[in-house]
Amino acid sequence: MEPTLVNGDRFVVDKAVYGIVLPSMSEAIEHWADPAPGDVVVLCSPAGDVDVIKRVIGVAGDRVEIVDGEVFVNGESIRRRILGPCADDEGGDPTDCELAEEGIGAATWRVSYSLLSPTESYAAREVPPGHVFVRGDHRDHSNDSRNPRVGFVPVTRLRGRGGDQGRTNRSP
Numbered sequence: 001m002e003p004t005l006v007n008g009d010r011f012v013v014d015k016a017v018y019g020i021v022l023p024s025m026s027e028a029i030e031h032w033a034d035p036a037p038g039d040v041v042v043l044c045s046p047a048g049d050v051d052v053i054k055r056v057i058g059v060a061g062d063r064v065e066i067v068d069g070e071v072f073v074n075g076e077s078i079r080r081r082i083l084g085p086c087a088d089d090e091g092g093d094p095t096d097c098e099l100a101e102e103g104i105g106a107a108t109w110r111v112s113y114s115l116l117s118p119t120e121s122y123a124a125r126e127v128p129p130g131h132v133f134v135r136g137d138h139r140d141h142s143n144d145s146r147n148p149r150v151g152f153v154p155v156t157r158l159r160g161r162g163g164d165q166g167r168t169n170r171s172p
Contacts, residue, residue, distance in 0.1 A: 001040075001055075003086070004110060012162070013163075014162075018033050018161070019033070021159050026049050027157055028155075034132075037057060037058065041055075042158070042159040042160050052143070055109065057073065057104070058127045059127060062133070064122070064126075064127060068120075069113075080102050082098060085099070096115055109137065110137065111138070111139050113139050114140040130155055133153075
């Protein structure tokens, strides 16, 4: 989830916002709310039953597509503004990575892209009822909905919503 969260970061999660999930279970026993695009969520990954942190890009009924690295939701490109090279604390080449600000509606957040990775494509698919399409903020190195083992994530696998980390604006 870099640049939003880095190793060692802690953040608060509202575990009651979407439903009731018991610690030993992968799915909620009761579900009462769905996330909004741009929400940072903790979910039990369908690819291994491990808790991961991702950002919701598409919700039920949205049509998500990636063309040459550009993400489209319902035919409209997600806003993206390039901010510059990533800062590198480990002595690597900062020109290998680029920071950008993305947004859907009133919500905006920061992401990073590797300049060394090939551009990606993802055929247009509609998010089914009761599911979400998620991505990590470190776009090139994220095990997210683009992976067929993860795919569209059932909302019953959401464990909670994180605070407004990485958001520069949030709609009410």
